[in-house]
Amino acid sequence: xxxxxxxxxxxxxxxxxxxxxxxxxxxxxxxxxxxxxxxxxxxxxxxxxxxxxxxxxxxxxxxxxxxxxxxxxxxxxxxxxxxxxxxxxxxxxxxxxxxxxxxxxxxxxxxxxxxxxxxxxxxxxxxxxxxxxxxxxxxxxxxxxxxxxxxxxxxxxxxxxxxxxxxxxxxxxxxxxxxxxxxxxxxxxxxxxxxxxxxxxxxxxxxxxxxxxxxxxxxxxxxxxxxxxxxxxxxxxxxxxxxxxxxxxxxxxxxxxxxxxxxxxxxxxxxxxxxxxxxxxxxxxxxxxxxxxxxxxxxxxxxxxxxxxxxxxxxxxxxxxxxxxx
Numbered sequence: 001x002x003x004x005x006x007x008x009x010x011x012x013x014x015x016x017x018x019x020x021x022x023x024x025x026x027x028x029x030x031x032x033x034x035x036x037x038x039x040x041x042x043x044x045x046x047x048x049x050x051x052x053x054x055x056x057x058x059x060x061x062x063x064x065x066x067x068x069x070x071x072x073x074x075x076x077x078x079x080x081x082x083x084x085x086x087x088x089x090x091x092x093x094x095x096x097x098x099x100x101x102x103x104x105x106x107x108x109x110x111x112x113x114x115x116x117x118x119x120x121x122x123x124x125x126x127x128x129x130x131x132x133x134x135x136x137x138x139x140x141x142x143x144x145x146x147x148x149x150x151x152x153x154x155x156x157x158x159x160x161x162x163x164x165x166x167x168x169x170x171x172x173x174x175x176x177x178x179x180x181x182x183x184x185x186x187x188x189x190x191x192x193x194x195x196x197x198x199x200x201x202x203x204x205x206x207x208x209x210x211x212x213x214x215x216x217x218x219x220x221x222x223x224x225x226x227x228x229x230x231x232x233x234x235x236x237x238x239x240x241x242x243x244x245x246x247x248x249x250x251x252x253x254x255x256x257x258x259x260x261x262x263x264x265x266x267x268x269x270x271x272x273x274x275x276x277x278x279x280x281x282x283x284x285x286x287x288x289x290x291x292x293x294x295x296x297x298x299x300x301x302x303x304x305x306x307x308x309x310x311x312x313x314x315x316x317x318x319x320x321x322x323x324x325x326x
C-alpha cells in the first residue's frame with residue numbers, strides 16, 4: 001500500500017508565470033489589429049488649398065460650357081403654356097371665319113335677341129295690365145264681375161298683338177318680311193288702345209277731386225306701353241337685318257343646290273340679261289336641241305341646268321323659244 005504524496009501549493013511566482021503563458025497563447029490566437037495611421041500631408045496641400053483647387057477646376061468647366069446656347073433654345077413650361085394658348089387662339093380665330101360657324105353664331109345671337117325681346121314685350125304688356133284694368137273697371141266693387149273681367153282686357157289685346165308681331169318676326173327671319181300697311185295699322189291700333197287706357201285715368205281732367213296731377217304718375221303708367229311700342233317697331237327691323245347677313249360663300253353639296261329660285265339671296269346676285277342676250281341664249285338652246293343635247297319640249301329647269309343661269313333667266317329663254325316657234 002503506497003502513501004499519496006501531497007501536492008505542493010503554488011507560489012506567487014508560479015501564478016505569475018502561468019498568467020504570462022496564458023496571455024502569450026491568447027495573443028497567438030487573436031489577429032493583430034493594424035494601428036490607425038494618419039495620412040501624411042504633402043507640403044502646402046491643406047484642406048483650404050484643396051477646396052480652392054476644386055473651385056478653380058469647377059470655374060474652368062463652367063467657362064467652357066457657358067458658350068453653349070443649347071439650354072437657351074429649350075422652351076420653359078411658361079413658354080410652352082403661352083404657345084399652346086396662342087395656337088388655340090389662332091385656331092379659334094380661323095374657325096370664327098368659317099361661313100358655317102358665322103351662320104351658327106348669327107343664329108344663336110338671333111335666338112337670344114328674339115327671346116329677350118319677347119320676354120321684355122310680355123313683361124311690358126303685363127305691366128300695363130294693371131293700368132288697363134283700372135281704366136276698364138271704372139271704379140267697380142272689388143271682386144265684382146266688372147272688376148274681374150276688367151283684368152281680361154289687356155291680355156286678349158296683348159295676345160292679338162303678339163300674334164301679329166310673331167308672324168312678322170318669323171317671316172323676317174326667313175327672308176320674307178311682311179310689308180303690309182294693314183298689319184302696321186293693326187299694331188298701331190292695339191298699341192294706341194293700350195297707351196290710352198294706361199294714361200287716361202291719370203290726366204289732369206280725369207283725376208278725382210282732391211288728387212293732384214303728377215308727371216311721375218304719367219311716366220310710370222306709360223312705361224309699359226312705350227317699351228311695347230319700341231319692341232314692336234324694332235324687332236322686325238332687327239330680324240330683317242339678320243336675314244340679310246352674308247356669312248361667306250356656301251359650299252356646294254353641303255347646303256343644297258347652288259340656285260334658290262324665287263328667293264332673294266345676298267350670296268349671289270343673278271346677272272340681268274337684255275333682250276339681245278335672251279335671244280342669244282335662246283339660239284344656243286336651239287342648237288343644243290338640234291344636237292340632241294336637250295329635248296324639243298325643254299323646260300325652264302333643264303334650260304337653267306344647261307346654261308347654268310338663274311331660274312328667272314331660264315324662264316325668259318323658254319318664253320323666247322315659245323314665241324319664236326309660233
